[in-house]
Structure formats: structure tokens, C-alpha cells
Amino acid sequence: MIVLPQLLFLFQSLPVEVPIKQFNEWNRTISRFIWQNKKPRIRYKTLCLPRDKGGMSLPCLENYYKAAQLQYVVYWCKEDYDAKWKELELNQLDIPLQPLLGDKTLKTIYSSKLSDLTKIPLNIWFKEICNSNLERKARLLRWVEHDRDFRPAQLDMRFKELTRKGITSYCLISSDTGLDSFQQLQENHDLDKKDFYRYLQLRHHFDRNIRILKEGDLDLIDILIDAYKGKIQRKVVSRLYLCLQLYKKLSTSYVKCNWEREANIILTEDDWLNICEINASTTSSGQWREFAWKNIIRFFITPRRKYLQSGRTESGHCWRQCNNVMAGHCH
Template sequence: GIGEAASIKYLGVTLPRDLSKLFDINYGPLNLKIKSDLHRWNVIPFLSLNSRIESIRMNILPQLLYLFQCLPVKIPPKQFLEWDRLIARYLWQGKKARIKFRTLQLKKEKGGMGLPCLKDYYHAAQLRPLVCLCSPSYTAAWKEIEGTTIKGIPITALLSDYKLREEQQIPENSITGSFFMSWQELAKTCGVGDTSKIMRWCAYDSDFAPNKIDNRFKLWISKGLTSYHSFVHKGIFQSFETLKKNHGLGKDDFFRYLQVRHYFNRNFKEVLRKSESSFMGVFLSLIKPRSDSRIISKLYNAIQLSKHGNTEYIKKKWEKEMKIIISQEGWEEICQLQWVSTRSNTWREFCWKNIVRFFVTPIQRRYKNNGDACWRLCGSKGADHFHVFWDCQVIKPYWEEFHKHIENIFNVSIPFKCETLYLGNLQMDTWTTKDKKLLAILLATSKKAITRKWLKPDPPTINEWIEIVFQIYVMEKISFSLQIELGTFYKIWTKWTEYVKPIRSDFT
């Protein structure tokens, strides 16, 4: 019978009699399934890097995310490392990685590929119940069972008050204890520090002396004045008159108001400024009324931002080779431009690969005793990305002719630089959206003409470039037709079709 069974399965989660086996009995079979899936998918020859990342996001992540949400158990760090190794081996098909794993995990506009970071999703999923407990508008049966207070003190008030939490002696192996452990770990990961103190409640704050001798602060809770953040509106501590009007404070509360304001100005003024642009800002927005949608997604994005991951090391390599300085704003625009070229993920991935230096150049192959001379026989040694894609004298005429065509098409003057024509760092504030789109496509195809002649001594030609543009033109036309947006398609391509009509009438 059920009473004698070693375990039972409920809603996809296995519950063993011995709860110490909760992790192994649930994650063990899932790990075997993940390994089997990745091994099976790995033999599919036509999967691109982007497709492999999407398969992780759409197939592997949901399976793990379900358990992350359902099981409040600690996952050992070595398990996340094992998952990362499995995924990395699958992404690169067992070969040496060309791009750092943490770079792939960055958002696309930051220069990454949006590969899910399982550890960050785990933290976000573990924190979701805590957000729901702290949110006044979230209602559920489990919330009533768990309760929103511990010994009469709201969980929100305990979150950032370690001294107060210690006094309550919350067992670590309890559900609430696991929530607090997740919070502590995440606070450390995100560098929350003192910014979390803005969540303390003036009625319970262990460092706010007046609440020890005056219970009136507890009466403010029913009026909606709870955390110190509740006293703030648009970054400013509200006046007493405003609080009287909105929260019903009486004249006899004025001295208490002065006590709270003095304490706030002394301890939280700088903290408030930091919290608005950090992980805490997102957390505080989620526990507000009617903010309980897409909680895990919002927490995950906040965790990612707080880690300050970037592709600065890639930018520095380009700067060193080109002997220039690329502004941070310029680099961000370069990264974003790669994902707006066409509707094809294959082309977007290709554009991204150019920016992150995916392709192997002679200077990288020199360690395999292949030499570092340019394969175009230009006589240059130490051929790096800058040389292969731009500075080689063999392909200079190609770029010069391409540059002339671009200026004629858009009737603008564009600097003849690698930074502008290859990386796409252009001042496009005055450009229309359709012209930006067309330019992004033309820049992408100019690079494809080079990679199609990879390891060959002869340079690409303008005719080859035009042919590649035609291939994209056909596919984009089909794509826009399916979306019943042909009018938009013709608006984007008008300048190009008018320009090449004398030599290529098939652009219609």
C-alpha cells in the first residue's frame, strides 16, 4: 500500500520516505534523460550553434526549471558544473570551444547568445515563492498554509535583518528556512549588501531604537506603512502631509515621522539610489501589488545584470588590432546591430560570429605549426582578424568598391574604416528604421563574401556580394509574404532595387 511504499510520485515529483534522498531520486533520472537527449541530438548534422542553444532553452531548461520550482532542496555546485560541461560538449560537438561559455550566457544585446545559465535560473526559481509570500496581491492556498509571518513578524521584515532573523531561531531544514538560505546565497551572488536594508520595517527593524519602546509603529502597518521603501515615492521620502493624506497618519504621529525620516536620511539615502538600479530594485518592484507575472524571468534578468557580465575582452582585442578606442556606447550598438539584419537566425548568428571573433585566423593556427602567414599570399605575417577581414592588401579593392556602392545607395558619406564597415559602428541617429535594416543586411553580406573565400588566395568580388544579397532578398521576400507584410518589405528594399536595377533586373 501507499503507507509501505518507499516513495510516491505526485505531479511529476518523486517523494521518498527518506527526505534526504529527495535530490538523488528526482535529479538522478533527469540527469540520465538529459545525457540521452544531448547524445541523440548531437548527431544531427544541420544544427547550428544558435539551434543548439535554442534546443537547450526550449527542451532542457523547462525540465530542470520544473524541479527547481517544485523542490526546495540545495543543489551542490558540482552538479551545475556537470550540467555546464554536458551543454558545452553538446554546443561545440566535442571540439574545443571558440567562445567562452559565460559569454554565450550573456544576453544578445550584450554580445552573447542568450544561453540559459542554469544556476541563475535555479536561484530565480527558488526565490519565486519568497516574492509571492511578500507580495500583498498574490493569493494561493499554499501561501495561507505557509503563512506570511514568523512569530508575528512578516517575512519581508526578516529578509534583510539578520539579527532579527537569528532571534526567531528558524530551522534551516524548514520550507521558510530554505527560502532564507536561497535569499542569502543570491544576495551574496548579486552583491546586494546594504541595499537590502531598505526592505526593513520600521516597526521591527532591530537597529531602529524607537520601535523598542513605542508600539505605535506597528499600528502604521495597517495603514500601509511597512518597509522604509513604502515611505518613498519617485525616489524621495514623502512629506508628513502626503502621508497624512494617503495613509491616514494623525497629528500625534509627527514626532514618530521625524524619527523615521532622520533614521532614513542617515542610513538609507545612498542605499535608495543604489537599490533603484540593482537587483533590489527589481525585487522591490515584484513585491508591489499586481506585479506577480513573469516573476522567474524578471528575477533571472536581474541576476544576470547584477553579475556585470560583458564582452569587454573582445572589444579590447579589436581595439588592440585596429589601434583605436571604441566607446562603450559604440560597442553596445555594434552588438545590437548584429541581431536586426534579417529575419533569419542563421544570418544573425553569422553576424554575431564576426563580432565575437569566432573564425580561426592564421595567427591562432600558428601553434599547430601551420605558420601565421596570410593565405592570400600578400606576404604578411601574423595575420589576425583585422588583417584577414580588412587590412589585407588583396581585399582592399573589394572594400573600396563596396564602400563606394554603400555611399551611393544611401546618398551619405561614411568613413572608410574597419570600425564602421566591418563592425558596423556608425552614427545612425538620423537614419530611418528601414535604412538601418537594409544597411545591416548589406554589411552582413559583405562579410559573407569574404568567408566564402576562406583559405583561398583570391579575394571576393562585388558580383559575388550582389549574388549573396539576392539570396537574402528572395528569402526575406518569402518571409514577409507569409506574414502579409510585403508593403514593409518593399519599403526596406526600395533603395537597393532601384540602385541595382540597371545590372540586375531580377531584383523585383
């Protein structure tokens, strides 16, 4: 907690690309500090998990760096956020920067005109979108006027006028049930009756190419949609960090499997998560909470493990002098 704020300040201040090699070096340094240069007993990735999922909430510096860079992407979409840097970045191109977030090909077309200040967040954005299979959902961030797959917008100049009336990204004119009705768009954006045919073209394209049939957990796209709708006020970096952590799909299921094998029982995923949550919230004593967590995560070296390591029979006796031989974690 002493190191993280200092690094996080640099991550947010310097528009530079940090190589993965540097993060690996930092992780090794932190691991050596935690285990005092001894062999680690618990995986580093397990320690990075939240406490209610069996971890110790150790910060993942790589994801904090990505979250710090992606916060600027969120502020691009947040209309009421005002800053001089934002005005400079949004005026680099002859089109707004926001439509690039939903179309990687469009970003490639304008890549040569972008500064490093915007290239780094955009590169991180598209890499994470690809890793999390959110390319289809990212289409909600496209702007109607700049959607290359929507042919009428390329031929009909009236869509530029609709952009000035506030019909920009698809996420602003749609909901979970689909595209807003023409009556809603008339009330919110002052559309004319002559725009009804354009609305039908737009709805057909939306239902066929944009609409998402299934909603999942909170993801990066949802954060940007909330920014468009003015729902994000604070803790932008924290929300982005939590999403990036979820994409890694880390868990302590391997520990659960060891318990099942040793105790000859079956634990459901809900049972295991309930065990972790109870341990994280049962007592206010940090010492007892840590001790219970070590038991759950199988931290301690049991007599059975000592016997396997040394090969001496006397090392396999339970240290409580209960005459149990080869005592394991269940004992």
C-alpha cells in the same frame, strides 16, 4: 530549449538546495554537446550573455535555479497574490516573514523556527544581496515596527497600531526624494495629529540610516519594492534572472581588446555595444546573423593562427588566394 523547461519545472517545484558541483557538471555536459566533444572556441560565460551584448543567450542554469527560488520571496511581498502555501509560510513565526528580508540578523534570530521551504530562498536572497553590495538598500524592506535599529519602535506600542494601519515597510512610505510627508501619511493611512512626533522620529531615522542617495540599474531590491506596490504582474522569474545575470558583470570586452590590438584602433564601450546590437537586429536570417556574430566574436581559425599551430609556412596563406601571408581577423 528542450532541457531548460524541464529543469525549470523542477527548480520551481522542489524546495531543495542544489550544490554548485551539480551546475558545473551540467555546464560541462552542455558545452560538450555544443562543441561536439571538441575544444571550445568561445568561453561558456560569453555564450550566456544576451545577443545584444555579444553572446548567444545560452541559459545559465544556476541563475535560473536562484530565480525560481527567489520568486517565492517576491510573492511574500505581493499583497494581492493569494495561495495556500503563502499563508502557511507567512504564519510560521510570531512576526511576518517580510521584515526578515531587510535584516540578516533578524533572520538569524528566527532561523531555528523556519522550515526548509523558507530557509533556502532566504539563504539565496542574502547571499545575492551580499555579492551585489545591496545590504544598505535592503534596509528599505525593513518594517518600522520590527526595525531593531529604530529604538522608539521597541519602546512605543503605538507603532504596532501604525502597522495595522498599513505603515509596514519603509519602501511603502517613501520615494526617491525621501520619506513621505506627514500629510500624505495622514491621507493614506489615517494617522492622528498626535502621531506627528513619532513621524519626526521616523523621518530622522530614515534620513540617517535608511535613505539611498544614489539609484543604479534594476536590481533585486527594486523587484521586491515593485511587488510591495503591486507593479509586478508577469514574468517574475525572467526579471529575477536578468538581475542575477547583471550581477556577474560578464562582458565581451576581452574580444574588443583583441580587435583594438590587431587593428591598432580604439573602440569605446558604446561603439562595441553598438556593433553587437546591430548584429543582433540587422537581418532576420538566423544563418547570416550567426555568421556575422562568429566574425565579431573572432570564432574562425585564421591562417595566422594555423601557421602558429602547425609551423608550416604554406598554412599561413590566405585561403582566398589573394597572396596575403599571415592573414588575421581584420583581413
